[in-house]
Amino acid sequence: MKTLIKGGRVIDPANSFDKVADVLIEDGKIAKVAANIKSAADEVIEAEGKIVCPGFIDMHVHLREPGQEAKEDFESGSKAAAAGGYTTVATMPNTNPVVDTAALVRSLQKRAEDAAVVHVEIIGAVTKGQKGEEMAEMGDMTQAGAVAFSDDGHFTKSAKVMLNCYDYLKSFDKVIINHEEEPSLIEEGVMNESHRSAMLGMKGRPTVAEDIAVYRDIALAEYAGARVHVAHISSAAAVDLVRQAKKRGVRVTAEATPQHLTMTDDMVNLFDSSTKVNPPLRCQKDVEAVLEGIKDGTIDCIVTDHSPHAQEEKDREYIYAPSGFPGLETALGCLMTDLVAPGKLDMVTMISKLTAEPAKIFDLNAGSLSVGMPADITVIDPELEWTVDEKKFYTRGSHSPFIGRKFKGKAVKTLVDGKLVMDHGVVLEV
Amino acid sequence: MNKGVIVLDNSKVNLRGKDVLALADFSKEEIQVILESAKEMKNIIHRDIKKVPALRGKSIVTLFYEPSTRTRSSFELAGKYLGADVVNITAGTSSIVKGESLRDTLYTVEAMGVDAIVMRHKAEGAAEYASKVASPVIINAGDGAHAHPSQGLLNLFTVQEHKGHLEGLKYAILGDITHSRVARSDIQGMRKMGVEVHLAGPRTLMPRFLFEEEGIVIHDNVEDAIKDADVINVLRIQLERQKAGLFPSPREYARIYGLNDKRLALAKKDVLVLHPGPMNKGLEISPYVAYGDHSAIQEQVQNGVAVRMAILTHALIGGNKA
Numbered sequence: 001m002k003t004l005i006k007g008g009r010v011i012d013p014a015n016s017f018d019k020v021a022d023v024l025i026e027d028g029k030i031a032k033v034a035a036n037i038k039s040a041a042d043e044v045i046e047a048e049g050k051i052v053c054p055g056f057i058d059m060h061v062h063l064r065e066p067g068q069e070a071k072e073d074f075e076s077g078s079k080a081a082a083a084g085g086y087t088t089v090a091t092m093p094n095t096n097p098v099v100d101t102a103a104l105v106r107s108l109q110k111r112a113e114d115a116a117v118v119h120v121e122i123i124g125a126v127t128k129g130q131k132g133e134e135m136a137e138m139g140d141m142t143q144a145g146a147v148a149f150s151d152d153g154h155f156t157k158s159a160k161v162m163l164n165c166y167d168y169l170k171s172f173d174k175v176i177i178n179h180e181e182e183p184s185l186i187e188e189g190v191m192n193e194s195h196r197s198a199m200l201g202m203k204g205r206p207t208v209a210e211d212i213a214v215y216r217d218i219a220l221a222e223y224a225g226a227r228v229h230v231a232h233i234s235s236a237a238a239v240d241l242v243r244q245a246k247k248r249g250v251r252v253t254a255e256a257t258p259q260h261l262t263m264t265d266d267m268v269n270l271f272d273s274s275t276k277v278n279p280p281l282r283c284q285k286d287v288e289a290v291l292e293g294i295k296d297g298t299i300d301c302i303v304t305d306h307s308p309h310a311q312e313e314k315d316r317e318y319i320y321a322p323s324g325f326p327g328l329e330t331a332l333g334c335l336m337t338d339l340v341a342p343g344k345l346d347m348v349t350m351i352s353k354l355t356a357e358p359a360k361i362f363d364l365n366a367g368s369l370s371v372g373m374p375a376d377i378t379v380i381d382p383e384l385e386w387t388v389d390e391k392k393f394y395t396r397g398s399h400s401p402f403i404g405r406k407f408k409g410k411a412v413k414t415l416v417d418g419k420l421v422m423d424h425g426v427v428l429e430v
Numbered sequence: 431m432n433k434g435v436i437v438l439d440n441s442k443v444n445l446r447g448k449d450v451l452a453l454a455d456f457s458k459e460e461i462q463v464i465l466e467s468a469k470e471m472k473n474i475i476h477r478d479i480k481k482v483p484a485l486r487g488k489s490i491v492t493l494f495y496e497p498s499t500r501t502r503s504s505f506e507l508a509g510k511y512l513g514a515d516v517v518n519i520t521a522g523t524s525s526i527v528k529g530e531s532l533r534d535t536l537y538t539v540e541a542m543g544v545d546a547i548v549m550r551h552k553a554e555g556a557a558e559y560a561s562k563v564a565s566p567v568i569i570n571a572g573d574g575a576h577a578h579p580s581q582g583l584l585n586l587f588t589v590q591e592h593k594g595h596l597e598g599l600k601y602a603i604l605g606d607i608t609h610s611r612v613a614r615s616d617i618q619g620m621r622k623m624g625v626e627v628h629l630a631g632p633r634t635l636m637p638r639f640l641f642e643e644e645g646i647v648i649h650d651n652v653e654d655a656i657k658d659a660d661v662i663n664v665l666r667i668q669l670e671r672q673k674a675g676l677f678p679s680p681r682e683y684a685r686i687y688g689l690n691d692k693r694l695a696l697a698k699k700d701v702l703v704l705h706p707g708p709m710n711k712g713l714e715i716s717p718y719v720a721y722g723d724h725s726a727i728q729e730q731v732q733n734g735v736a737v738r739m740a741i742l743t744h745a746l747i748g749g750n751k752a
Contacts, residue, residue, distance in 0.1 A: 193638065193639065194639050195639040195640070195641060197637075197639070198637030198638070198639045198640040199614070199640070200554060200555070200576055201554050201574055201575030201576035201577070201609075201611060201614055202554045202555075202574075202575070202576070206638075269555075269558070270554060270555030270558035270559070270573075270576065271555055271558035271559040271561070271562045272559075272562075312531070315531075315533060316531060316532060316533070316559070317532060317551070317553035317555060317556045317559055318553065318554065318555040318559070319553045319554060319555070319574070320553060
């Protein structure tokens with residue numbers, strides 16, 4: 001089986017490739033990338049005027065299995081991924097039960113095989129039940145194929161436990177992804193602590209909670225010589241802490257979300273929980289610092305922190321609604337419209353942060369169009385104008401702050417292992 | 431005024447159907463019109479027969495998710511003096527304890543043909559949410575630390591009644607600004623009417639990013655806020671705040687931040703003392719001040735009924751003759 005994607009602008013940051021070219025796929029693998037490939041293909045995809053790049057990788061999503069299928073499951077979540085141009089997503093273990101054993105990792109891998117339309121990687125918990133007390137069986141989970149470890153949603157209170165986890169995991173060369181908010185400073189907080197929270201009377205989650213958490217985890221990782229990945233960084237000072245640590249040679253990496261790159265707490269209103277997310281939407285100076293971090297390489301990748309909740313959970317009083325919203329189907333539109341189009345971020349850097357860089361950090365067999373790689377490919381129409389419509393979401397999540405936004409730029413085809421799984425917004429049945 | 435007939439002047443503003451969520455949503459003119467009407471309403475309270483048919487045929491539900499003595503009964507009496515039918519729903523004795531969502535409770539109340547819902551809730555934004563969900567007029571009777579517009583209006587009314595004007599007055603608010611919907615409503619209302627607002631209290635109870643804007647001054651000691659003040663509004667200090675580590679002891683609070691005779695002497699001779707109630711006498715306010723010559727605390731309660739009568743009338747029938 002041969003597929004030829006013809007005449008698109010091929011952007012493959014892993015190979016520093018950016019030219020109009022054809023991509024030949026043979027038996028699910030990349031066979032050749034070159035201009036005017038003459039080959040009898042079974043299927044030809046015309047891509048003139050389109051961007052052809054490695055399929056996007058999102059190392060921070062919540063597909064909610066097991067136990068929270070009212071919010072999302074592997075089928076709905078992976079379809080949302082395909083619709084957004086993602087070919088690999090890594091799902092977080094803050095489920096019910098928490099994914100903290102190899103048996104659970106394996107059962108989810110089996111679920112992914114049966115139900116998912118894109119590659120789903122499993123992130124295991126760092127501590128049993130994500131309680132921050134006893135180490136989870138990370139060795140066993142590594143051998144079962146867990147891609148990374150995280151107690152996402154929680155900050156490990158005990159520095160000793162965190163240091164032990166860093167030390168222990170060094171032998172397995174896996175990365176810990178840390179949610180960085182010092183808990184005593186964010187109790188009951190529902191939005192950024194700022195002038196806006198002061199005026200609304202809402203309890204705040206201050207940037208300093210993130211800053212000291214990031215500093216502690218960098219200091220511990222530096223001391224242990226271990227790797228740490230800072231999840232959804234959102235504060236200006238925290239970005240600078242990562243920048244300085246990288247300069248010292250600390251093995252720290254970081255990720256940022258479209259929301260923290262484009263939205264401020266001015267968007268928070270009293271009646272709609274769509275903007276409620278952790279870490280919260282910050283101030284303009286933080287948004288600018290996160291973008292600067294993306295541009296100067298301090299922040300390695302862009303993730304969505306896709307966090308769907310059931311409609312009835314989000315549709316309530318702001319302070320009682322759960323935090324998070326879906327992001328897989330809106331990320332590219334947001335990044336292209338709000339960052340690339342106005343010239344704040346170049347297209348190649350954006351694609352690199354969605355492909356090559358996460359693949360490198362998490363050692364994935366993905367994220368490039370090198371010959372022999374799995375043919376995970378996204379075709380983007382940079383001119384396509386569309387409006388975010390909740391009714392067209394594949395995710396079960398609702399209440400996205402992007403609903404109603406007019407975006408320019410959208411993934412129009414997603415191929416996983418050479419197979420077309422999404423065509424012009426429609427996810428094909430597998 | 432004709433006996434039993436209320437005619438509101440809507441030549442400038444018509445508030446019919448407007449949700450009363452926060453004073454931030456009201457213009458100076460709108461506030462003035464409500465204060466004017468409250469004067470007429472106050473006369474009704476002083477009558478032997480306290481009943482006018484202005485809101486006859488209208489129905490009002492008070493929906494209270496938090497305990498309240500004065501606000502709830504004040505709205506209830508306000509509605510009843512105006513001839514409306516008033517039903518009270520409190521969280522503890524309704525299907526709310528069975529886990530009914532706010533949306534569904536609002537739908538239920540709305541389906542019964544209610545014209546206005548007076549709502550108290552501990553979640554900031556609950557009234558705003560309700561206004562998006564339900565079609566009856568929503569009147570916010572307090573949402574968490576966010577807003578308490580009828581309290582802000584009754585404070586304005588009380589001050590105006592005593593001082594004859596509002597513009598240029600020095601208004602001090604003492605105590606827990608962070609957790610106070612009264613303080614936020616005062617700041618919004620007083621600033622709109624040209625009153626200068628001075629805030630003082632422990633820094634732990636002062637929002638960190640409530641930076642000084644025009645007409646808002648934050649002081650580190652209460653004396654500076656009180657000095658030459660025309661009005662002092664003393665906020666209730668909840669004892670849980672001490673347990674949460676926000677001040678060392680009730681004793682120290684009373685000594686350093688409490689309003690007593692000595693501190694009161696720093697204010698203008700005709701200073702007016704307000705307190706939204708319920709008071710912790712001996713903590714934020716000494717009993718001598720609370721019951722002294724300058725105190726308008728009881729009067730605030732009566733004015734509360736008058737102001738709420740004005741709010742209900744404007745929101746429900748606007749400028750229409752009743």
